Amino acid sequence: MSNIGYLNGRFAPLAEIAISPDDRGFLFGDGIYEMVRAYHGVPAFWEDHCARLNRSAREIQLSFSIQPQDFHRLLLTGLQQSGYAEGKIYIQVTRGVAPREHGFPVKTEPTVFLSFREMSALPLEFIRQGVSVITTPDIRWDRCDIKSLNLLPNVLAKQRAHEAKAFEAIFVRDGFVSEGATSNLFMVRDGQLKTPERNHFVLSGVTQQQVINVAHEQGQEVQFDRIALDALYQADEVFLVGTTIEVLPVVKVDGRKINDGVPGPLTCELQKRFAHLVAQLIP
Numbered sequence: 001m002s003n004i005g006y007l008n009g010r011f012a013p014l015a016e017i018a019i020s021p022d023d024r025g026f027l028f029g030d031g032i033y034e035m036v037r038a039y040h041g042v043p044a045f046w047e048d049h050c051a052r053l054n055r056s057a058r059e060i061q062l063s064f065s066i067q068p069q070d071f072h073r074l075l076l077t078g079l080q081q082s083g084y085a086e087g088k089i090y091i092q093v094t095r096g097v098a099p100r101e102h103g104f105p106v107k108t109e110p111t112v113f114l115s116f117r118e119m120s121a122l123p124l125e126f127i128r129q130g131v132s133v134i135t136t137p138d139i140r141w142d143r144c145d146i147k148s149l150n151l152l153p154n155v156l157a158k159q160r161a162h163e164a165k166a167f168e169a170i171f172v173r174d175g176f177v178s179e180g181a182t183s184n185l186f187m188v189r190d191g192q193l194k195t196p197e198r199n200h201f202v203l204s205g206v207t208q209q210q211v212i213n214v215a216h217e218q219g220q221e222v223q224f225d226r227i228a229l230d231a232l233y234q235a236d237e238v239f240l241v242g243t244t245i246e247v248l249p250v251v252k253v254d255g256r257k258i259n260d261g262v263p264g265p266l267t268c269e270l271q272k273r274f275a276h277l278v279a280q281l282i283p
């Protein structure tokens with residue numbers, strides 16, 4: 001088993017893949033990405049990731065011509081070559097290689113890069129006992145709905161979280177929470193399940209949507225709402241969702257306990273149902 005890379009039509013050991021120093025992804029962050037998780041060799045929720053990748057591409061006027069089915073085959077081939085059943089597939093598409101000029105280059109092919117690595121499981125105590133998060137001002141641009149390569153604010157926020165011994169940093173804009181540096185957020189108050197309203201300040205999460213579907217299936221309504229930071233502090237339950245973390249309880253925000261500081265019942269139920277959903281993906 002080994003890490004595999006793919007660059008513009010060719011698979012190779014990841015360590016042997018070389019990207020041009022003139023790649024616009026490297027020079028400008030001029031590109032988009034996705035992270036897909038494979039369970040037992042099956043790329044999960046591929047249609048959703050593919051749709052979001054295509055949307056991100058459209059929003060930055062980047063065209064690339066891999067059809068969804070061909071892309072899916074690439075994922076399966078890379079996974080097979082890597083030998084990882086539990087895999088983490090990173091997909092990056094950039095505006096290609098050209099001498100450094102800000103304007104779009106003419107006649108440059110996009111760079112399509114994929115990496116296939118092993119997905120390492122989160123510590124069990126995070127999943128069972130929950131994690132702490134901090135909040136941080138949202139200094140990002142106002143197109144956070146695009147999964148673009150420009151992640152410096154997310155990098156800085158995550159580092160702040162690490163330094164505070166917290167798992168995640170939650171962005172706050174004008175007193176309202178939007179999402180985590182690498183996750184979406186839900187809260188429960190008086191039996192109501194809420195997630196921040198979808199707009200240009202939030203990425204529409206693939207896991208977020210799957211969790212919403214799972215909640216609906218159990219008759220639980222979900223509200224898209226503005227969530228003030230104070231409301232988050234006073235929530236009965238808080239949890240994070242994302243491709244690599246699935247459903248993760250939050251028991252402390254900025255050092256304040258959420259409710260009695262243990263994962264709440266709805267969070268645990270959704271955790272269970274999400275695990276059941278991904279188990280069903282495996283043939």
Ligand SMILES: Cc1ncc(COP(=O)(O)O)c(C=O)c1O
Nearest residue numbers: 182183184203205206207242243
């Ligand atoms: C900023 C941000 N929000 C939300 C998410 C969760 O999205 P998904 O469930 O599609 O992984 C991510 C995942 O990387 C993210 O980076």
